[in-house]
Structure formats: C-alpha cells, structure tokens
Amino acid sequence: MASTLSAGEATALEVRAGRDDTVNRSSRKGFFTDTTICIGCKACEVACKQWNQLPDDGFVFTGMSYDNTGALGASTWRHVAFIERPVALSTQDGGAFSWLFSSDVCKHCARAGCLESCPTGAIVRTEFDSVFVQPDICNGCGYCVMNCPFGVIDRRESDGRAWKCTLCYDRLKEDMEPACAKACPTDSIKFGDLEVLRETARARVERLHENGMHEAYLYGADAADQPGTEGLNAFFLLVDKPEAYNLPPRPVVPTKLVKETWTSFAFAALGLVTVAIGSVFAARR
C-alpha cells in the first residue's frame, strides 16, 4: 500500500467503507440520532452549514444554556438542543443534575406535512425516501411552514424560497453519507438504511435498559410509534419527554385531519349557494 493516498483513492476508500457499513436491502435512508452519546459539540451544525454554504443566522446570545442557535430554520438545518435538568440520569452519579444534548433535524416524515401541502409540487420524495425542496420550483408561498408539525422548514426572507435539510441529496447521489453524520465524532448521528437503523435503535434501547437507563426510548421510530406522521425517517433515542427537547409529543400531519374540514367547506359552499338563490327568490314579492 502506498504511504499516502491520492484524493481519488481517498474518496474511493471512503465510499467503500460507507457502503460496507450499510446493507443495501432497501433504498429508504434516514438518520437514527442516539442522544445518549451526543456530546453537544455542534460539529453537525457547522458541517451542514459548510457543505450547504448556508448564511449565518445572526449573532444572538440567548441565555438558553449553550444553545445560541435556537431552532431549525431556513438557514439552520441542524440544531443542537441543550437541556439542563435538576434531576440526574439514572446511570450517572453527579448530583441531582444532568445535561442533555440532542441534534435536531428535519424528520423526513413518512407522511410529510410540507410535501402534502406544497401547491407547486416543489417538495418531492426522492429515491432515498427523503423529503426534498426543489429550489428551482419553490415560489415561496410559505404554506409548508405552517404545515410542519415540528417547526422545521421556513422561508428565507433574503431569498424568498423555503429551505430545509436535504438529507445531503447531492452527497447521497455520490454514495456518500450526509455531512452531519460524517462529522459527528461519536456517531450519535447514524446514517443508513432505515430498516437497519431501526434494528440498531431497538437493540440500543434494550441494551440501555439492561444497563439501568430506563428513561431511554425511541421517538418516531415507526408508524406504530407515531401514527400522526406514520414514522420518521430521522428518528431519535431520547431520555426525557419530547416537549423537553421542543419536540411535539404526538405530532399529526394536518392532512390527516382535513377530511372533516373539506366536508364543512362543502356544506358551507352549498349553503352559500342556497342562501344566494333563496335571497333572490324570496325578494320576488
């Protein structure tokens, strides 16, 4: 073996390693974020910004622990939450205190509110089962923003279009893993085949329970877990209530509730027509 690798050789090696790490049984890709091994380093935030060349979101000291990012948005597609709690984790001896970290991201829901509400068809499902906003089509109507149960997608005012995590679509097409997963030093962010990730996650929860961390559970792992979205392609292992992480406890895609609204609309429209005709005819005398 040569003592150094050329750029081409290095990339080929990385691709091979990446492919060998995941079994390509299906093409559904996603993230499993194991927050118990997140160290809150924000490499994911920076890697995402750097790969996608996103603008900064302003320099604001929030006073929210070490979270000065605040939330996901049009120019922030990875956001690490910091939660300081006056209770210990069951496996830690450190006094009545614990500090939780979680790297939030677009969930690429199986039933995606943004996708189902998008009027231009800009938001599509890719061959990797991710949810992708086509920036050359989006006309910035902003309706997706109001349809995301997780408050992920947003419209960038300086640009006019809606933006969110692309699951590094451009990298996936080259057989590379997303920038955040690559940068994560502890592999808290695991990328791969959704089925494999689910198995890994379930095994991890079991192991944690065996070791005494009974708070651990999966969030959004599948449709049974989260019927309102029918499962998240980017799901999480959490150790506290979802609300603590600013995650909705039982999110529902609005289109799952819309039938009764359309029904109401039909009655109302019909009623309008009736009233109009009635007014005209009633005024005959």
Added chain:
Amino acid sequence: MNRMPVDADVTYYGRPMIKPTVWGVDIPLYYYLGGAAGAAMTLGAAMQLASRDPIRRRELRKLSARCHWIGIIGSSIGGVFLIHDLGRPSRFLYMLRVFRPTSPMNMGAWILAFAAPGAISTGLFINRRGLLGALGEVSGYVSGLFGAALAGYTGVLVSNTVLPIWQQSRRWMPVLFVGSAATTAASILELFAEDEPARRVTEAFGTVGRLVEIAAAKKVEQLASAIPKVGEPFRQGAPGLLWKAASALTIASFVVSLLPSKSMKKRRLGGLLGAAGSLCLRFAVHYLGDASARDPKATIQLQSHELPERVS
C-alpha cells in the same frame, strides 16, 4: 414508544414548538377581497338563475352588475395581494404545475384560476347577444360555483395547518369564512343606493351572512377554547382585542340592519359596520393563529387531546 404522560409545563425555554406563518397583511386582505368576490359571484349567478323572466332581469340588472364588478375587482386585486406575498412572485404560475387535492392551497390556486377569469368573462360578456352572451352566461354560472368555493376554501386553507387555534376549530372555520364573505359582499353592496326588489335581495343575503358570521365565530372560539392554552389568545393581547372588535362591529351591523328605517344613511352605516367587522375578523383570525403558534404549551395541550385513533 413514548409512554410518558404529556406535560404542558415542560417546554424548551418557552420557545415556540412550531413556526408562525410567514404571511403578511397581504393574506388577510386576500381573504377579505377574495371572499367578497366569491360571495358576490355566487349571488350574481343566483340572479342569473332567477332571471329567465326579462322583467326581473331588468330589475336586478344593476345589482347583478355590481356583483360582477365586486367579483372582478375582488378576485383580481386579491390575486395581486396573493402574488405579492410570495417569496418569488415571478413564479406564481408554478401553483398550477400540479393538481394536488391534499393541498388546499393548490386547490385554491385552481379555484382562483377559474374564478377570476370567470368573473372577468362574466362581466364582459354576460349582457351581450349571441355567442359572446352565451359565453357570458356560462361563465356566470361557472364563476358562481367557483365563487362559492373561493369564499370558503380559505377556511380550509388555514385549518389544514398545525397552528393550534386553526386546527382545533377546523370544523367551523369554512363556515365562518363563508359567512364573513357573504357579509362583506352584502356590506359593499349596501354602500350603494338600491331599488326594490334588489334592496330586499341584498338585505336577505346580508342578514343571513351576518348571522352565520356571528354564530360561526362563537363556535370557532368555543372549539378552540375547549383546550385552555389553545384558546388563551382570544382572551388576551392584541389579537384577542381585534377579535372582540370584529364581533362587536358585526353585531352592530346586524342590529342596524334590523332598524325599520329605510334611509340611505342607515343602510350605509350598516354596510360600513359590516365591512369593518369582516375586515377585523379576517385580520383577527390571522393574528390569533400566529399567537397560538408562538405558545409551545398550546401545541402540547392540543396534541394531548388529539387521540391517535381519530386520525385517518
């Protein structure tokens, strides 16, 4: 599986869990103008239906014309506001790239795409003779139907979102929007002098509209307030004040309309109050939605009420 009980007292530093709308004043104005346009076109179409009799036709001609004008101006200017609100206005036609029934906004784009040209076509051709006249007649009915859709679909638009107040009151929101649309149309018509029987048509239309608007508003507030944190914005802050003003104005408009006097002044007053009330209502709905979006506890409480079995 998260088996923990939902706890609305636990939030992430009180930060919103979802995003408020990115919409500005353009959109409530669109509700208002588009709604009025839609209701007016429906009324116009109704008059078409009732006017096979030429005498009747002549009597209602002015009213018809006014309805068509409201239809044209309301849907056109409303459309302009809509386009202006887009992040990329030059791409407004992209709305028609797809036909997507899951998206009320897409459906609305199609509705407007038929309603607005329909209104214009009606206005231009309806009183002509021959083929053009026939075209005008057809477009009159078409714009009547699409007008009714236009008046009501925006109620679906706001309810098909995650904003707690809107989502929670979704069953009555389209009714509210339709009622408000009718009130607005009637109120605008009331600014002009009318003879019988036109005056009676407008009066009937407007009265029902006002009643529906008032009742539906009560139902919307009731539904939302069934969950304490969701209903909170109705009772405090600027949006709550606006909502109350809307209610007051619409009730006042209704009362005035009941007064026996036939003076122009009274008619105009009733019209102004109704128009103002509906305008306030549209803006109130918009700001109330955003207010409920900013409170994470509203979202949390809403979701703890939403039982998984009920979703389709």
Added chain:
Amino acid sequence: MAECHPVGFRWVMKAKERGATIIHVDPRFTRTSAVADIYVPLRAGSDIAFLGGIIHYILENERFFRDYVVNYTNASAILSDEFRDTEDNDGLFSGWDSEKAQYKPENWMYAGVEPQAAAGKRESDSPTDKKGRRPIRAEHTDPSLQHPRCVFQVLKRHFQRYTPEMVEKTSGVPARLLTRVAEALCHNSGRERTSAFCYAVGWTQHTMGAQYIRTACIIQLLLGNLGRPGGGILALRGHASIQGSTDIPTLYNLLPGYLPLPRAKSDHDLKTYNELNQSTSGWWGEFPKYSISLLKAWYGDAATAANDWCFKHLPAITGDHSHMNTVADMADGRVKGYFVMGENPVVGTVNGALHREGLRKLEWLVVRDFQLIETAEFWRDAPEISRGEISPGDIGTEVFFFPAAAHTEKDGSFTNTQRLLQWHHKAVEPPGDCRSELDFIFKLGQRLKELYANSADPKDRPIRDMTWDYPTEGPRLEPSAEAVLQEINGYTANDRKLVDGFTALKDDGSTACGCWIYAGCFKDGVNQTARRKPHWEQNWVAPEWAWSWPHNRRILYNRASADPEGKPWSRQKAYVWWDDEKQKWTGYDEPDFVNKPPSYRPPPDAFGKDTISGMDPFIMQADGKGWLYVPTGLQDGPLPAHYEPQESVIRNPLYGQQCNPGRMEWMRKKDNPYHQPYDDPRFPYVLTTYRLTEHHTAGGMSRWLSWLSELQPEAFCEVSPELAAAVGLINAGWATIRSARAEIEARVLVTRRIRPLQLNGRTMHQIGMPYHWSSKGLVRGDCPNELFPFVADPNVSIMETKAISVTIEPGRHGKNRRYITSGPLVPELPDREEDRDLPAARHRPETGHHDKTDHTKEGHE
C-alpha cells in the same frame, strides 16, 4: 475533553460503550460531565488535595500493585538522612534557601548518591558539581518497603494527612465521592485491568502545575498503570501541534529533542556542555550523539571537530527568558523586537494590559496571522486607547503584519497528544500574500544570509554558516516541507542517506539530525508520517498509521507491560513480551528493548543506556525506575503537596505554608499588583477560565468565522443560581467582574453546572468564564485573562489562569479600566505577601529589587 477534543473524545465514548467507567473531575459540569458515569465537582486549585486523597486511599488500604511498585518504581530506594518532608516543616521540604528563594535539592537525594538530573531544567544543580560519575542508582534499597526512610514509607507518611475529611474541607469533594472514585480506580487497576488519566491545562496552569501531574504519576505508578495498554497519563494539548512545538521547540530553553540550550555561565565549550547534560545512566548517556548530530544538521560543512562543531554558534541563555519575564523586560524597555506568529498573547496570556505596555516600548513588532488580531492592533484598539489614556501617536513601535497561510494551504506535520506525527498536504495555494511560517522563516533566513554574506563580524558567522539549502517548489518557490522533515529525520553526512532511527546517530560528525527523537520518521526514504493505512488492515495498535516518536513507539516505557520475567502481566493486557526462543522482545508495538533480555543486569563499569537493566522500564530516568519520589529535577519538591493558588479565598487547610514556595512572582506594584493571599474582603469569589468547543484559544481562528461565531456570539460568565440570587445576577443579563488588574463586562449564564462548594464550613462560590473573546472580529467581548496577574509555576514557567479571586456585580458598570493606565480599581489594602509563606520560606534579598525572578534562576547578566 469533550469540550476541547471532541474528535479524540470519540474513543472515550467507544470505551464507555465497552463498559469503561468515565470519571470527570472539574470545577464545572461540562459536556464531558454530561456523558460521564461519575462527576466530581471540586474547587479550582485543589486537585493535589483530591489526588492526594486517592493516594492516601491506595496506601492505607494496600491497593497498590506490589510487584509493579517494587520492581519498576523507586519505592524501595532509601533516602538521605538529611531529607525532611512537609510533615516535618509545616509544608516545606528541607533545603530551602531564602536568599535565592529556591530549594537546594541536595538532601532530597537517595542516600549516598550525588544529584544528577534526567534532562531539562538543571538550573538547580550547582554547575560545578561533577563529583562521582557513578550511575544514579539508589545505593540502598528495601524491597520489603518497610525501611522508615524508603521512598514508599516516606510517601505514606507524606500523604497521611490527605484523609477524605481533609480532602472535603480543602476541595469541596464529598468524602463519599472521593472514596467512590478511589475505589473505582483501584478496582480497575492491576494485572487484568488498567485505568487512564487524561488532563489538560486545568492541571498545568497553576503555580504548582508540574506537581499536579506528578501526583497523578504517583497514583498511576502505585496502581501499575504506566507503560501498559489502557493506562497512562494523557496530556491533552491545547492546540493541534503544541506537542510538536515542544518537540522542535518554540521554548526558550530547549533545543529540538529536549536538549537543553547551553548556559552562558557554565557551558563554555561543547565538551563541558555534553558532560553536564550527559547522564552516566539511562539513555541520556548518548547525549553527545544527539547534540553533535544537531549541530551538523544546522551548520553542515562549517561544523567540524576543530571548531567544536560550531557549538559556539548556539545562543546561550543567561537566565529565565520565558514569556512573562520577557514581557516584563519589554515593559521595562529592555527588548527591541518581537515576532508573534500564530499566537495572540494579549488575549491568550495573562495581564494583557502589561503585555500591551511591553508592546508599546518595542522598536518593532512582527505579527503573522490570518486576521488583524488584537495583538497586532494594540496600538489603535485597546482599552487604554479607547479611554484616551494612551494615544496611538505616542507609540513608537513599528508594527508589521504578514498574512498567514492556513493549514490547508501548506504541507507540514502536526504532532499531537500521543506524540503522533501526522502529515497534512497542501490542498490549495494560499491566497494573495498569505504565506506559511516555513516560507516566511526560510525567506527571512535567505535575506539575512544575503545581508551578512560579506560580513567579517563574528556575530554574523552563525547566519552565514547555517545550512539553508532546502529545495523550493511551486509558483512561489516555497521550501519543501518534506525536505525539512528529512533533515529532522537525520542522515549520514557524506552520502545524505536517511537514518533509520536515533540509534544510528554518532558523535563523530558523520551524522546530522534535526531532532533525535524524530529520527526514523522518514525511514527508508518514505515519509512515515503520511501513512494512512486503514485500521481494518492492521492490528489494533495501528502502527502503520502515521508515525510516533521515538521509533514509532506508541506506548512509552512499554517494558512495564510485562512482568520482571518478561511475560505479560495478564493475557488480556499483553502488549510486548520477551520471546525466549528468538531471544528478542516482540509484541503489538515497538518494544523499548530489542535484544536486552529481562535477566540482563549491568556490569559495574556500565555507562549510559547499558546501566539500564532488563527490568528497568523507565529508560529515560537515570535509574530506569518510575519515580514516585523525585530526587532531582523539580524546583518545588520531590513530592507534591497541596498549596493554595497565589490568590485564594481560604487559608491552606493542610499546611502553614500557604502557596508554593518556589512559585515565580513578579513583584511589580506598578503593573502587576497581587490580591491578598486569602480572605481578601474585596475579592470573595473564585474565578476559573476555560474553553468552549465552539471557539479556539484566543479566537483568532474562530471569532472571524460566522458559522462558529454564531454558535457562541458573546463573552459570558457562568454562575450558580445561588450566587446569582446572592448578588442579583440575571440570566442573559450583564455582569461586571473586577480584580486589582482590570475590570470587564460579560453576559450572564445562570446555571447549575457551577456549584457552590462547602469548604471548611463556609460556602464558596466559583465563577467560570471562557476566555475566547476580545475586541476584534465578528463577535467581540471582554477578555477575562486581563484580570489575572503574572505568576507562574517554577518548573516550566506556566502562568496560573485557573484560579484567582475576584468580585462580581450585576449590570454594566465597567469603564474598561486597567490598573496600569487607570490607577486603582478597588480600594487599596496591604498586600500581606508574607502570608503566602512561612517565615522560613520568606525571601527578602538585600538588593532593593522587588523582582523575585532575578534570583530564581541565574539572574540577568
């Protein structure tokens, strides 16, 4: 570690996955604590007490690894009769010389042996002491460890007072927690298991920094954790290549490979220099081979036996020219010029105002960096200038700024914490005028050579004689970094063939080598540091990834991973072992010994490395043993003792001696005033400084980048809810923090991650501040290092930035004042300097000088 080495921390998390217990000890609860199994909060500055408590536990409960301790450490060595411990003198060791304000360590020695250090600082040795060239080996030992003056018993007695209760009183660590940690360590050490310590500047940046590390060494030696896989003490460096910068030094008193710089007073010629530094025992016996090869590398053909290999070309030191001394000299107008390259000292080191005073008195200053950092801008952007106390027009310093190339824009190597040299390749050409350090220094050297080409002045000879013929490449004719690395590796002078390792070096001028410990990094003509064989293609030690010194050895002193007979202590901890059939050492790593069998014992006339027996793993020590007790080489004691920081909030609960008697102080009332040693009513809280993941050191590489700056946009202080309530601080509000030197403002973060501690019945509050901010860049703030005074550890002159006393109040009440230019910031009180020392340790020379450092080392010439 998670904060400052997140990528390295990956391995800690993997270890945790496999069942390792992670214990985190820190004044504040960090991102490391968040994933640790046990978190130990302790008062900043009290680690020796805590670690001493662990030693106490090990010794009292007999949990030490006996076979290892008896055979591989100096536990059995018997000490001189004259040695007195801190137990006898209320906190002082024997041999304190109050005139010179330092220890004379003669009577710390083993019974019957003359002192001879391993290497490094030798100022404490009397230069004429060459009596007896016998190997430094304990003459008298007691393997049963019972003799009252054997190291083991002395150790036991020394740490007897570090009981759990005393530790709790001193450090705030509850006794139960100390016991839990000690037990976890003991349980996880021995034949079958090993434990590792990782530390960083939280330990070093104290006036007893070196002794902190020593205390950990004692623990690890007692538990048998050194030289074994999964053990050791990992010094996490503060920068990607700081290890490299001590290996190929940017330290004033070292030459590459930790060879000392000659001393003007004593090292008159090469022979004397070699003799004084060569050890008669251990690998430093080969010293002349290293020094002469270095001279050959630097002066090439000009260096011959006749002219002592150009030994006189080397600069010789006349005193302590470390950073703070030099800055103090600058402030006194004694320094003309200053190169600042890749550093931002007015932010990154203490007492920035004193530093700027120094900069104002220079004739010229050269700064090389990516951005116009605060050090380069001192003449127009500084607190004293914005306050109008100093005007730029009054500053005569000529300031040159050179833009620097980033690491992606140049070839070169990093040497990291594990002594691993990793090559990095230029990916893009540097933009505009940006150049690498290598290019700058090379071109500067070329111009100096040109300038002095025809000079007859002897002082210009070194420049004229130095070899400077590196090949150049690329559009900008940059010197080849690989060529430099080859010179560092070393070669035979006549045929320029690269050597395989430092054993090939000679003292007859036939070899040249830029750094003996790096010899072998270009073995076989291949840049070993650029190797990138993936881990799945080699064994778990992965010796074919990059190259570590010495000789690609991954764990130092790995002889200790096998028992005295050469068999691994246990199968699961096998690392290197003696193969009796092949009569050589083998294993997963490069063994320290190759052919020397475990049974080898040195003959009586043995010299240098041959004095190391087959059972002496610590080959760089004169006696080959791990030193539980340091007979020579340290300025402040053969054993660690707990002293309080220069500015503390309590009296030393353990001894009458308050502070480290050997500490370096700068008694300069006009620009370096100290607080009272303890109970200073003006400064009731402890302040400690540290880093965040999001920023890097003094901010030069992070505060100009938007993606990092938005992660942590403002300077802030962290306070407990209790302190916030007591003082009136509000989360996300502002606070003003003051010391006698400076006042600063910062945002407030109220958090339970900082805890008040119960010390000796009192509640003690700590304030924490990251130090990354200053006045320039995308995100700006006040710099907490300005609050600190000059005070340092005597062994390595490192500043104390981890503990001082301060005061805090809510709101923005600072006027950006600095004592030096604005006068007193707080009411003046007597300094009570005498309370820092027992009467026996107080030093008051009759010179009229208050500068203690004049007398700490050899003084200024």
